Amino acid sequence: MSVLIVGSTALDSIKTPHAENPRLLGGSASHAAVAASFFSPVKLVGVVGEDFPQKYLRLYRRHQIDLEGLQIVPGKTFHWAGEYEVNMNHRRTLLTELGVFETFTPTLPSSHQDSPFVLLANIAPALQHHVLDQMRRPQFVVADTMDLWLNIALPDLLRLLRRIDGFVLNDSEAHQLTQEDNVFAAIRKIHTLGPRYVIVKKGSHGSILSGPRGYFICPAYPLSAVVDPTGAGDSFVGGLMGYLATARGPVERHFRRAMIHGSVVASFCCEGFGLTRTTRVKRAHIIRRVKELEKLTRF
Amino acid sequence: MSVLIVGSTALDSIKTPHAENPRLLGGSASHAAVAASFFSPVKLVGVVGEDFPQKYLRLYRRHQIDLEGLQIVPGKTFHWAGEYEVNMNHRRTLLTELGVFETFTPTLPSSHQDSPFVLLANIAPALQHHVLDQMRRPQFVVADTMDLWLNIALPDLLRLLRRIDGFVLNDSEAHQLTQEDNVFAAIRKIHTLGPRYVIVKKGSHGSILSGPRGYFICPAYPLSAVVDPTGAGDSFVGGLMGYLATARGPVERHFRRAMIHGSVVASFCCEGFGLTRTTRVKRAHIIRRVKELEKLTRF
Numbered sequence: 159m160s161v162l163i164v165g166s167t168a169l170d171s172i173k174t175p176h177a178e179n180p181r182l183l184g185g186s187a188s189h190a191a192v193a194a195s196f197f198s199p200v201k202l203v204g205v206v207g208e209d210f211p212q213k214y215l216r217l218y219r220r221h222q223i224d225l226e227g228l229q230i231v232p233g234k235t236f237h238w239a240g241e242y243e244v245n246m247n248h249r250r251t252l253l254t255e256l257g258v259f260e261t262f263t264p265t266l267p268s269s270h271q272d273s274p275f276v277l278l279a280n281i282a283p284a285l286q287h288h289v290l291d292q293m294r295r296p297q298f299v300v301a302d303t304m305d306l307w308l309n310i311a312l313p314d315l316l317r318l319l320r321r322i323d324g325f326v327l328n329d330s331e332a333h334q335l336t337q338e339d340n341v342f343a344a345i346r347k348i349h350t351l352g353p354r355y356v357i358v359k360k361g362s363h364g365s366i367l368s369g370p371r372g373y374f375i376c377p378a379y380p381l382s383a384v385v386d387p388t389g390a391g392d393s394f395v396g397g398l399m400g401y402l403a404t405a406r407g408p409v410e411r412h413f414r415r416a417m418i419h420g421s422v423v424a425s426f427c428c429e430g431f432g433l434t435r436t437t438r439v440k441r442a443h444i445i446r447r448v449k450e451l452e453k454l455t456r457f
Numbered sequence: 458m459s460v461l462i463v464g465s466t467a468l469d470s471i472k473t474p475h476a477e478n479p480r481l482l483g484g485s486a487s488h489a490a491v492a493a494s495f496f497s498p499v500k501l502v503g504v505v506g507e508d509f510p511q512k513y514l515r516l517y518r519r520h521q522i523d524l525e526g527l528q529i530v531p532g533k534t535f536h537w538a539g540e541y542e543v544n545m546n547h548r549r550t551l552l553t554e555l556g557v558f559e560t561f562t563p564t565l566p567s568s569h570q571d572s573p574f575v576l577l578a579n580i581a582p583a584l585q586h587h588v589l590d591q592m593r594r595p596q597f598v599v600a601d602t603m604d605l606w607l608n609i610a611l612p613d614l615l616r617l618l619r620r621i622d623g624f625v626l627n628d629s630e631a632h633q634l635t636q637e638d639n640v641f642a643a644i645r646k647i648h649t650l651g652p653r654y655v656i657v658k659k660g661s662h663g664s665i666l667s668g669p670r671g672y673f674i675c676p677a678y679p680l681s682a683v684v685d686p687t688g689a690g691d692s693f694v695g696g697l698m699g700y701l702a703t704a705r706g707p708v709e710r711h712f713r714r715a716m717i718h719g720s721v722v723a724s725f726c727c728e729g730f731g732l733t734r735t736t737r738v739k740r741a742h743i744i745r746r747v748k749e750l751e752k753l754t755r756f
Contacts, residue, residue: 245638339544341661342681362640363662364674375663375753377674382641414756454674455754457713 160199160224161403163191163396164264164289165279165302167204167228170432171239171253172388174246179386182432183214185236186279186302189389190396192436193423194277195221196444197400201270203227203289205262207235217437226267233258246384247361266292275403278322279392280304283314290321298402298409300324300355302395308334316351323409324355326395332358341366342373355413357398359391367417370410376417377455379425379447386431390424393436397423415448422447459498459523460702462490462695463563463588464578464601466503466527469731470538470552471687473545478685481731482513483537485578485601488688489695491735492722493576494520495743496699500569502526502588504561506534516736525566532557545683546660565591574702577621578691579603582613589620597701597708599623599654601694607633615650622708623654625694631657640665641672654712656697658690666716669709675716676754678724678746685730689723692735696722714747721746 170184187204194200201224210230218225234257242249264285274297278286286301293299299322307315308331319325325348329341338344341358345368348356355369362381367374398420405412422444429435469483486503493499500523509529517524533556541548563584573596577585585600592598598621606614607630618624624647628640637643640657644667647655654668661680666673697719704711721743728734 247638339546340681340683342679346681360662363659366679373679373753374756375676375679376756377676377754380641380665380672380674382639382645384639418756452756454672455676457673457675457717457751 159274159403160201161194161275161277161399162201162203162266162270162273162296163187163194163277163279163399164203164285165190165277165281165392166236166259167202167206168236168238168259169210170388171237172386172431173239173241173252174386175242175244176385177431179431181211181237182434183217184238184389184432186281186389186392189392189427189433189436190277190279190399191218191223192221192433193393193396193420193427194400194403195223196397196423196439196441197419198275198403200224200400201227201273203264203266203270205229205231205258207231207233207258210235217433221437227264227270229262229265231258240388242386246387264289274298275399276300277395277399278302279395283307283311283318286318287314287321298323300326300395300399302326302392303331305331305334319348319352322353324357325353326357326359326391328359328361328391357395357417359394361387361390365394365417365421367413369413374414374417376414376421377451379422379451380454381425381428384428385435387428388432390427393427394420394424396420418448418451419444422451458573458702459500460493460574460576460698461500461502461565461569461572462486462493462576462578462698463502463584464489464576464580464691465535465558466501466505467535467537467558468509469687470536471685471730472538472540472551473685474541474543475684476730478730480510480536481733482516483688483731484535485580485688485691488691488726488732488735489576489578489698490517490522491520491732492692492695492719492726493699493702494522495696495722495738495740496718497574497702499523499699500526500572502563502565502569504528504530504557506530506532506557509534516732520736526563526569528561528564530557539687541685545686563588573597574698575599576694576698577601578694582606582610582617585617586613586620597622599625599694599698601625601691602630604630604633618647618651621652623656624652625656625658625690627658627660627690656694656716658693660686660689664693664716664720666712668712673713673716675713675720676750678721678750679753680724680727683727684734686727687731689726692726693719693723695719717747717750718743721750
């Protein structure tokens, strides 16, 4: 089955201690869509300006991403510039030019409105709501978020949590949302806010799934060098949703392996700037790392 | 087989946001010895003063810990006082009274000198050397350390790394020692300094083993409340060594399960002040959590 993915589509200028790369394809929806495309058909909903490079449209198409929901409108594409510190764990934003993203309304083509799997990638909660308002009874909805929305759009986000099946956030956001320092205590509180599935991302420490069958401790694939972590979280959730959409039978049965597949795609994302490494990945590479993770965690 | 454990034996006064407990049994050797005692006979080498409570000697004995190497000398027992912040991740030392520990020389009774398994728990590297100097060809030696020794005794520590089989440290110490921010890059450098086995502790994020058979990603047991993390790292390595000492055949074959058992004993340690929870643990409790960890990580 296909996954509908809505989120940001952007140009990212990224600086690390080792290199600088301007105007790479970025944004939560771009990373998630490419990641999901390894497993299932993807419908992308987003907005770009007239300056959006043709080569990036071709890149989406090479991944068989349905672009009917991608609006191309007069103006400039969302441009973000950021710089990573030496240890790659902290980054600072150098520039945010919203461009056409500022007035973006995610209007769904009618062919998108009955998508069974919906990923509300990181974007304002009001827009995530707007997408759900247009859907006809989706089978499984997952939302991602970021600290910005906890700060400036908390009521919208809390209302969203009652409309979704799965919620993805990182550990510091989980602490911020719940005022709980312990991640498992935080997860318990988040369940009471709505979602049956709570997924906490912990970067290089892996992630935690909490669902009807209890916890799953999901490892990160060991990388001895990280080139650029931008989009790793989006790749993780994109890979997860792509895997879930393609699996047969109840979602719960496949959730752990979906997490592992998301984790593996995220590891590739970290090995290149923007999407440069991810777009060169083949299914066989993913399968190999999944098998390695099996070996690395067995006891 | 038995494990020889040398390290500090102390009284810990511990303050957390929730409670305060004075003069608990503490020290790296105490935590490690109790943890190891669940799996194999333990010989403890340390020093205490005449003020050392009889009840703590009884506690050691209840765990069948051989106290022939525990020196009881005139003066005061090493007393440490510390306070944890709300999130339990940061602590500050309020007081350090070395007492009899200041002039401690770990002299081994002759019955201890052919112990097959040796754990050099956290203590000055010079003293760890002194123990090894007295040993007759031990089968397997593991050393733990702390940031203090990296700061004030680095040459001794580097010399020690060439004399041991396994080295245990936490992630920030690994970064400090190698100047590598990436933990896997750090591990690779530490191997070049000597030890065949490198174990990096990451607190609630679990630990990483690197050895002849590659990496093992070891989970922490999920705890939704941490009462007092003091000694968790010592419990981890103590449990690990106790398990290894009792297992038959080559060490390598049992190392992953040894890590898991260490991780489980450490989880109990965190659930009570000092050793109060650990000392109430039964083998059946440990086995149950090991099985749970198997379920929590399988995919």
